[in-house]
Each structure stands twice: as C-alpha cells, then as structure tokens.
Amino acid sequence: MQLRYKFTLILITLILSVKAQSVEKDVLFFVDNDPVYISEFLRVYNKNLDLVQDESQKDVDEYLTLFTNYKLKLKEARALGLHNKSTYKRELLNYRKQLAKSFMTDTKVTEAMVEEAYERISYEVKANHILVKVEENASPEDTLVAYNSILKFRNRALNEGFETVRKEVHNGKSVFGEELGYFSGFRMVYKFENAAFNTGVDEISKPFRTRFGYHIVHVLDKRKSRGERTVAHIMIVEKKGDSLAEKPKVRIQDIYKKINQGEDFEALAKQFSDDQSSASKGGLLKSFSGGQLGSQEFEDVAFGLNNIDDVSEPFQTKYGWHIVKLIGKKPIPTYEAIRPELEEKVKRDDRSKLIDEALYKSLKTKYGIDDKQPALDYFESILSEDYFKRTWRLPNGFTEDKPLVKIGEKQFLYKDFGNYLFEAQRRRGQKGSFKSIVLKKYEEFLHSNLVTYQEDNLENDNEEFAHIVNEYRDGLLLFDLMETTIWNVAKTDSVGIQDFYKTHKNKYVLPQRIDAVVASSSKQKVLKKVAKLLEKNMALDQIKTLVNSNDKVEVIFTSGIMDANHQALPKSFQFKKGISKVYKHNEAFVIVQTKEVLPKTPQTLEEAKGIVINDYQAFKEESWLKDLGNKYKIQINQDALNSIKTQIKK
Numbered sequence: 001m002q003l004r005y006k007f008t009l010i011l012i013t014l015i016l017s018v019k020a021q022s023v024e025k026d027v028l029f030f031v032d033n034d035p036v037y038i039s040e041f042l043r044v045y046n047k048n049l050d051l052v053q054d055e056s057q058k059d060v061d062e063y064l065t066l067f068t069n070y071k072l073k074l075k076e077a078r079a080l081g082l083h084n085k086s087t088y089k090r091e092l093l094n095y096r097k098q099l100a101k102s103f104m105t106d107t108k109v110t111e112a113m114v115e116e117a118y119e120r121i122s123y124e125v126k127a128n129h130i131l132v133k134v135e136e137n138a139s140p141e142d143t144l145v146a147y148n149s150i151l152k153f154r155n156r157a158l159n160e161g162f163e164t165v166r167k168e169v170h171n172g173k174s175v176f177g178e179e180l181g182y183f184s185g186f187r188m189v190y191k192f193e194n195a196a197f198n199t200g201v202d203e204i205s206k207p208f209r210t211r212f213g214y215h216i217v218h219v220l221d222k223r224k225s226r227g228e229r230t231v232a233h234i235m236i237v238e239k240k241g242d243s244l245a246e247k248p249k250v251r252i253q254d255i256y257k258k259i260n261q262g263e264d265f266e267a268l269a270k271q272f273s274d275d276q277s278s279a280s281k282g283g284l285l286k287s288f289s290g291g292q293l294g295s296q297e298f299e300d301v302a303f304g305l306n307n308i309d310d311v312s313e314p315f316q317t318k319y320g321w322h323i324v325k326l327i328g329k330k331p332i333p334t335y336e337a338i339r340p341e342l343e344e345k346v347k348r349d350d351r352s353k354l355i356d357e358a359l360y361k362s363l364k365t366k367y368g369i370d371d372k373q374p375a376l377d378y379f380e381s382i383l384s385e386d387y388f389k390r391t392w393r394l395p396n397g398f399t400e401d402k403p404l405v406k407i408g409e410k411q412f413l414y415k416d417f418g419n420y421l422f423e424a425q426r427r428r429g430q431k432g433s434f435k436s437i438v439l440k441k442y443e444e445f446l447h448s449n450l451v452t453y454q455e456d457n458l459e460n461d462n463e464e465f466a467h468i469v470n471e472y473r474d475g476l477l478l479f480d481l482m483e484t485t486i487w488n489v490a491k492t493d494s495v496g497i498q499d500f501y502k503t504h505k506n507k508y509v510l511p512q513r514i515d516a517v518v519a520s521s522s523k524q525k526v527l528k529k530v531a532k533l534l535e536k537n538m539a540l541d542q543i544k545t546l547v548n549s550n551d552k553v554e555v556i557f558t559s560g561i562m563d564a565n566h567q568a569l570p571k572s573f574q575f576k577k578g579i580s581k582v583y584k585h586n587e588a589f590v591i592v593q594t595k596e597v598l599p600k601t602p603q604t605l606e607e608a609k610g611i612v613i614n615d616y617q618a619f620k621e622e623s624w625l626k627d628l629g630n631k632y633k634i635q636i637n638q639d640a641l642n643s644i645k646t647q648i649k650k
Contacts, residue, residue, distance in 0.1 A: 026038055026039070026640075027637055027640065028040075028041050028064075028636070028637055028641065029064075029068060029637060029640075030634070030635040031068075031071050031072060031075050031633075031634060032075070032633055036071055038643070038644060041064070041067060041644065042644065043467070044067070044471075045060070045063055045067075045648075060641070060644060060645050060648060064636075064641070068634050069625055070474075070478070072625065072628040072629065072632055072634070073478055073481055073482075073625075073628070074474055074477060074478060074481075075628075075632050076481060076485075076628055076631075076632075077477045077478065077480065077481040078477070080481070080484075082480045082481055082484070083477055088476060088477065088480055091476060092472070092476055095472050095476075096469055096472075097455065099465070099468060099469065099472075100455040100465070101347070102347070103458060103462055103464075103465050104454055104455070104458070108358075109354060109355050109358035110343060110346065110347075110355055113346045113351045113354065113355065114339060114342045114343050114346055115335070117185050117186070117342045117346055117351070118335050118338065119185075120184065120185025120186075120193065120197055121184050121185040121186065121225060121338075121342075122225050122332050123184065123197070123222055123223065123224060123225055124182040124183065124184045124222070124223050124224075124225055124226070124290070125182065125183060125196045125197060125219060125221070125222050126180075126181060126182045126219070126220040126221040126222070126223075127180050127183075127196050127218060127219045127220060128177070128178065128179050128180060128217075128218050128220065129166075129176075129177075129178060129180060129192075129215050129216065129217045129218070130150070130153050130157075130165070130170075130175065130176070130177045131175065131176040131178070131213050131215050132146045132153070132174065132175055132213050132214045132215075133174050133175070133176070133213040134146035134213040134214060146213055146214050147207065147214055149175075149214070150207045150214040150215070150216055151207055153165055153169060154206070154207060154216045157204055157216065157218070158204060162204055162218040163218075166178075166218075182221075182223075182290070184290065186345055189210050189211065189212075190349055190350035190351050191208060191209070191210045192210055192215065192217070194208075195208045195215065196217050196219060199217055199219045200219065201219050201220070201221060201222055202219070203218075203219055204217070204218050205218075205219075225289070225290070225331075225332050226289070226290055226303050227289065227329065227330050227332050228287045228288060228289050228330040228331075229288060229289075229302045229303055229326065229328070229329060229330075230284075230285070230286075230326075230327040230328035230329075230330070231284075231302050231305075231324050231325060231326055231327055232265065232269060232278070232282055232283035232284045232285065232324070232325045232327055233269070233275070233278070233285060233322050233323060233324045234252070234255055234265070234268060234269045234272060234275075234283050234322065235273050235274050235275040235319065235320050235321065236248040236251050236255070236272070236273070236320055236321045236322075237274045237319070237320035237321075238320070248320060248321045249321060251272070251321075252314040252321040252323065253314060254548070254553040254556060255268055255323065255553070255556065256313065256314050256323055257553040258522070258553045258556070259311055259323065261522070261552060261553070262522075263522045263588070264587045264588075265282070265283070265311060265323075266282030266283065266284075266587075267282070267586045267587035269282045269283030270282055270283075270567055270586040271520050271556070271567065271586055271588065272520075272556060274320065279567055280567060284327065287328070287330065288302075290303065295317045295319065297315065297316075297317045298317050298319075298322065298324070301315055301322075301324050302324055305324065305325075307326065308326055308327065308328065308329070309325065309326065310326045311323060311324070311325045311326075312324040312325075356447075359451070360450060360451075363450040363451070363454055364450065367406075367407050367408055367450070367453075369407070369446070369450070373404075373405070373442060375402075375417075376438050376439060376442055378399070378414075379418070379438045379442075380434045380435050382394070382395050382398070383421075383434040383438065387425050387434075387437070390425050390426055392422070392425055393422070394419075394422060398414070398415075398418060399414050400413065400414050400415035400418060401413055402414045404416065404417055405446065407449055407450060407453045408453055410449075410453055412449065417441075417442065417445055420441065420444075420445045421438070421441055424441050482621075485624065486620050486621050486624065487617060489620070490613060490616050490617040490620050491613055496616065496620075497605075497609075497612060497613060497616050498605065500612065500616045500619060501605045501612050504612075504615065505602065508602065508603040508607075508608040508611065508612065509602050509603060510600060510601040510602075510603055510607075511563050511564065512563070512564070512575055512597065512598065512599060512600050513562060513597075513598040514561070514562055514575055514592075514594045514595075514596065514597050514598065515560075515561055515594070515595045515596040515598065516559065516560075516569075516592050516594045516595060517534070517540065517557055517558070517559040517593040517595070518557065518558045518559070518562075518568040518569065518590055518591070518593075519531075519534070519555050519556075519557055519590060519591050519592075520555065520556050520557075520558070520568070520585075520588050520590045521554055521555045521556075521589055521590075522554075522588050522589065523554065523589065524582050524589045526554045526555055527555070527582050527589050527590070527591045528582070529547065530543060530555055530591065531579050531582075531591050533546065534579055534591075534593045535579060540557050540559070543555070543557075561598070567586075569585075569592065570583040570584075570590060573592060575594065575597050576594060577594050577596065577597060578593075578594060579591060579592070579593050579594075580592040580593075580594070
C-alpha cells in the first residue's frame with residue numbers, strides 16, 4: 001500500500017509540474033505576480049499593426065515596451081481603486097449595453113433591411129405632403145378626429161387636386177402642407193419613407209401614421225440617385241474688422257476673370273482661397289452626395305456641373321463666395337462597398353424595431369419560451385379600474401412565489417411580473433381592456449428580461465464581445481488614471497509649469513515673419529511693371545486700376561503678416577526688406593514687397609501656455625512611468641518573447 005501511495009504522489013507531482021510549465025510558457029511577462037499571456041499580446045499587436053503610424057511601434061521590442069507601460073498603468077489604476085468608482089462602473093455598463101446590441105441582432109432580418117435601404121438610397125423621390133398633427137399617446141377620440149380629417153383631405157385632393165388642397169389647409173399649427181423636394185433613403189422617418197417609395201408617381205398615398213400624426217403623400221417624381229460629386233472650390237470670405245480688405249464679391253470676380261483668361265484653377269485656389277483646409281490641395285473637397293453638405297446652394301451648383309473640369313460662375317452661400325470646379329462624378333457605390341455603413345444606419349433608424357422583433361423571436365426559441373402563457377388569465381382577474389387611476393395594488397393573498405417563466409438558468413415568479421404591472425401603471429396612456437393591458441405588459445416584461453439575460457451572458461457566448469468589453473474596460477480605467485494623475489495635475493500645477501517653461505524657454509519662440517505684400521500674376525512682364533509701381537509706394541488700389549481692366553485681371557495682391565509657411569510665399573524666398581525678384585510659385589509668378597522683417601520672438605508663458613502644458617504633461621508622464629517601473633516589478637519571459645518574434649517573422 002505504501003508503494004502504491006508513493007507512486008500516486010509522484011504521478012500527481014509530475015502532472016502538476018508539466019501543467020505549471022505549460023502555463024509558464026503561455027505567460028509573456030508578469031507585473032509583480034499578475035501574469036500577462038502571449039495570446040493577449042499577439043491579439044492586441046496584430047489588431048493594431050495596420051493602425052500605427054510610427055514604424056517603431058511595429059517592432060516587437062518597441063511594442064512590448066508600450067504594452068508593459070500600459071499594464072503598469074492599469075496595475076496602478078486598480079491599486080488606487082479607480083475601478084470601484086460609481087462613474088466608471090456606470091459608463092462601462094452603458095457602453096457594454098450599447099455594444100451588446102450589435103451582437104444581438106437577427107442577421108437575416110438585418111440583411112433584408114439593409115438590402116431595402118440600398119434600393120432606397122439608389123433613388124430619389126420628389127413629393128409633397130399634408131400632415132394632421134396628433135400626439136402618439138393621444139386619446140382614441142383625438143386620434144379618430146385626426147384620421148377623419150386626413151381622410152377628408154385625401155378625398156378632396158383626389159377631386160380638386162393635391163396642390164390646391166395642400167395650400168388651402170396649411171395653417172402651420174395643426175395642419176401642415178409642405179413641399180419636400182427630392183429625398184432619398186434615411187432622409188425621412190421610416191414609415192414616411194415607406195409610403196413615399198411605395199406610392200406611384202402622380203399618385204396620392206392612403207393615410208398613414210408616424211409619430212408626428214397622420215399624413216398623405218403626393219409623389220411628383222422618382223429618379224435615379226445623382227450619386228457623388230468631387231469638386232474643388234475657391235472661397236472668399238469677408239474679413240470682418242479689416243477696413244482695408246477687398247470686398248469678397250469684387251475679389252471673387254477678379255479670380256473668376258483670371259480663370260476665364262486660362263489661368264490654372266488649382267493654382268489660384270492655393271494662392272487666394274480662404275478655405276485653409278482645402279487651399280493647399282488646390283481647393284479639393286471630400287466627395288459628397290445629395291443632402292450631405294450644410295448648403296443647398298453649394299450642392300445645387302456642384303450637381304449642376306455636367307462635365308469634368310467645368311467651372312461655375314461665382315455664387316454666394318452663407319459661408320462666403322465660391323467658384324466650383326467639377327473634378328469627378330461617381331454613381332452610388334456597389335452594395336458590398338456600402339453595406340457596413342448602411343447596416344449601422346439601419347440599426348439607428350426606425351427599421352430597428354423590426355430587427356428587435358426578430359431578436360425577441362429568436363431568443364424565445366433559444367430559451368424554449370412558449371408563446372402561450374396561461375398565467376395571464378390570473379393577472380387579468382386581479383386588475384381593477386384603479387389601474388387607470390394609478391392607485392391599483394396587488395391584492396391580499398396574491399400568489400407571488402408561483403413560477404411564471406424560466407429564461408436560461410433564471411426563474412421568474414408571479415411576484416416579478418406583479419411588481420412590473422404595479423410599476424407600469426404610473427405611465428401615461430394606459431388604455432384598453434384588462435386583457436390587452438396584461439398581454440402588452442407581459443410582452444414588455446418578457447422581451448426586456450430576455451434581452452437582459454442574453455446581455456448578461458454574452459461574454460460566455462461570444463469571445464469577440466468579451467475581448468472588446470475587456471479592451472474598453474481597461475481603456476476607460478486608463479483614461480481615468482491619466483486624467484487624475486497626469487492631465488488635471490499638470491494643468492493646475494502652476495509652479496511646476498513655470499519651472500518647466502523657464503528650463504525649456506528656448507523651445508517656445510515665434511518664427512521669423514514679414515509684414516509684406518505679395519503680387520501674383522500669370523505674366524512675368526506684368527509683375528515687373530507692378531514692382532516699379534510698388535517702389536513708388538503707390539497704393540494697391542491704384543496699381544490694380546492701372547494694371548487690371550474691367551475685362552481682364554492681371555494681378556492679385558495678398559498682404560499681411562506672414563511666416564515662411566504662408567501659402568502666398570515661395571519656398572525659396574529669403575526674408576529681407578525691399579522688393580524681391582520674380583519667383584515661379586504655384587504655377588504663377590509672384591513678387592514680394594517686404595516692408596519689415598520681424599525677428600524670432602520668444603513667447604511668454606501666457607502666449608505659449610497650451611504647448612507648454614502639453615509638453616509638461618509628457619514630461620510628468622515619463623517621470624511617473626519610471627516610478628511605476630520601480631513600484632511594480634516587470635519580469636519578461638525571454639523564451640516566450642523569442643517565440644513571438646519567430647511567429648511574427650513567419
């Protein structure tokens with residue numbers, strides 16, 4: 001017996017030893033005694049590989065340094081108890097609930113809704129409508145009055161003409177008769193969109209209800225979507241407070257004349273456009289489709305250009321004066337290309353209600369929930385008229401501990417639904433028979449608990465969901481830590497900021513600048529004439545009068561304080577007083593009259609405060625990380641690291 005006992009003990013020891021070695025091989029490093037596994041490092045490294053801009057972060061050793069610093073910070077955050085803060089827990093819970101929605105949709109129903117949405121955005125409908133307003137929770141009497149009104153308007157519209165009735169009944173309060181213009185998918189609430197797209201051209205829809213009230217829609221036209229436009233523009237805005245600045249309308253007309261004279265649009269945009277985000281790119285804007293911009297005037301002009309390289313006449317929007325050049329036209333993207341974007345829109349739209357219904361149905365199937373619920377008869381029998389007065393109570397002798405429905409491992413009792421009924425009576429709009437009220441409230445109760453149970457157990461069902469939640473949990477914790485330990489402290493540490501500024505004062509200097517006038521022309525000969533006039537200190541308006549004519553703009557001036565990176569200055573320009581030679585710049589010729597050279601100027605702490613605080617925060621963080629490295633010991637498993645490097649090279 002003793003020999004058998006010894007043999008068993010040796011065997012158990014060997015098994016535990018092998019298991020320990022296996023676990024140790026899976027560990028990349030320890031933060032004190034907390035293990036960090038190879039699998040986590042590889043997953044995060046591979047996930048972020050294509051996102052990092054700094055090539056050094058793609059190096060395994062460099063990335064490991066970032067990762068160990070990350071884990072040090074998380075260790076400190078938990079040591080400070082930041083994971084126990086109520087605000088942290090609340091935000092994490094809200095995010096988790098929001099994320100869970102994307103993992104709990106019925107894929108077949110979602111796909112059908114996305115396909116329908118693609119069909120809708122491929123067309124545009126032009127329509128007008130009449131709306132009779134009525135609240136969503138209006139009484140049956142008010143609802144009937146609104147319905148009868150819209151029905152009467154429809155009958156009149158069929159006989160008298162929609163436009164005649166629309167203009168007559170509109171009062172801007174209870175009845176609205178509006179022109180809607182063209183619209184595509186997602187521009188209206190889903191029920192309205194359905195009615196518009198399912199009604200034929202020149203037809204009037206049957207009455208339908210949205211959350212705003214009852215509508216009828218008159219469809220005037222349907223056409224293929226105009227797709228996307230890519231344009232470049234030159235924008236001139238009014239310089240408020242600058243009395244010497246040229247009027248935007250005059251300046252844009254001068255630029256337009258230069259375009260008609262054959263000068264390059266992109267070069268002129270680089271020289272003169274006040275839209276700094278696009279000027280350096282020759283005025284190029286991101287592609288857009290109808291309804292995407294905040295200016296209908298701009299869209300109408302852009303979509304009105306038919307041929308590539310067509311240029312509009314100057315026009316005004318609320319942003320300023322523009323000239324637009326058509327760069328590209330693109331039809332609606334393919335379904336596969338736009339599908340992910342459409343799916344996100346569908347989930348945020350009224351369409352989501354249909355997706356929710358499909359989810360409830362699938363969860364009932366998953367957890368074996370029968371549609372029939374015999375217990376509802378009992379709950380119907382205990383309701384009274386007090387429910388409508390919001391004074392109803394569960395009766396004496398209420399059967400509270402009887403099983404009602406089981407979802408997974410969780411058993412719900414009569415008392416759970418009874419309490420739900422009691423709380424629900426406080427809501428407004430409790431109308432209908434006891435039977436219909438109990439059925440509706442039970443569906444709400446069941447659906448809510450089905451979703452909650454699935455959400456609570458989603459990390460066990462879905463590995464990807466678990467990873468994303470963990471990443472957000474750590475990221476949120478890290479944000480709280482940095483805010484309390486570095487960012488807020490650095491902002492309020494006035495003495496530390498002042499000392500840091502004094503130590504690094506040479507870093508905070510305004511560059512050399514000039515007070516100058518830049519003359520630009522497509523003709524070198526013209527600039528030689530302008531240079532002579534500038535030498536005589538002639539006013540710019542006078543020079544323009546002499547050089548330009550009503551039909552032809554030969555020169556445009558730009559003046560002000562400029563540094564070496566100003567768009568009007570050639571890269572090779574040397575800062576010195578006087579009138580420069582003629583430079584070739586942005587496909588035009590320029591001369592520069594430098595009135596004064598402003599030397600490099602040290603910035604005061606107040607002038608450079610934003611940059612100083614950022615630098616001070618980085619300095620504090622670097623020092624703090626060194627302290628954390630001393631506080632929590634990092635032990636790297638070199639064999640595991642070598643194994644990772646081998647895997648990545650393959």
